[in-house]
Amino acid sequence: MAHAVVGLGNPGAEYRDTRHNVGQRVLDLLAQMLKRPWHREGQALTAHGQWRGETVHLVKPLAFMNVCGPVVARALRHLGVGPADLVLVYDDIDLPLGAVRTRMKGSHGGHNGVRSVIEALGTSEIRRVKVGIGRPDRKEDVVDHVLTGFEQDELPVIDAAVAEAAERVLALLG
Secondary structure (H helix, E strand, O other), X not given: OEEEEEEOOOOOHHHOOEHHHHHHHHHHHHHHHHOOOOEEEOOEEEEEEEEOOEEEEEEEXXXXXXXXXXXXXXXXXXXXXXXXXXXXXXXXXXXXXXXXXXEOOOOOOOOHHHHHHHXXXXXXXXXXXXXXXXXXXXXXXXXXXXXXXXXXXXXXXXXXHHHHHHHHHHHHOO
């Protein structure tokens, strides 16, 4: 059996360390843990490894968050993996900074990247690991908040959350 772990984020160096790309940070740690390099395959960066005898495909879509669903769907088809064998990893503005939550299914919760994936796959029955990035005080600051990096004093908190999220992903894989 094979599993796919998809980390949501935006492509490009200018977005690499933003709050919105914390899902891809988790995948970078997983690739290190599995000792697997990244390769470009179609519109995604992928790393392929083994965890407890199971094949694991790590996928970072090279599409902007709000329109990543079709890229995720194509990558899963290419890898021969269905939605039931997918774990989606992403940022959650409704969780406090550093909180990590696992869900087995559910709505997109207002997250446009998750909405795009659900629409492209035609199901909300997707396992998820969400990393809290905190919410700004004012609603009009949300876009700036998700597209900025973490403050220096937040880095130890987010590094611990990324490590916890990686462990939760591995636990979901069996």
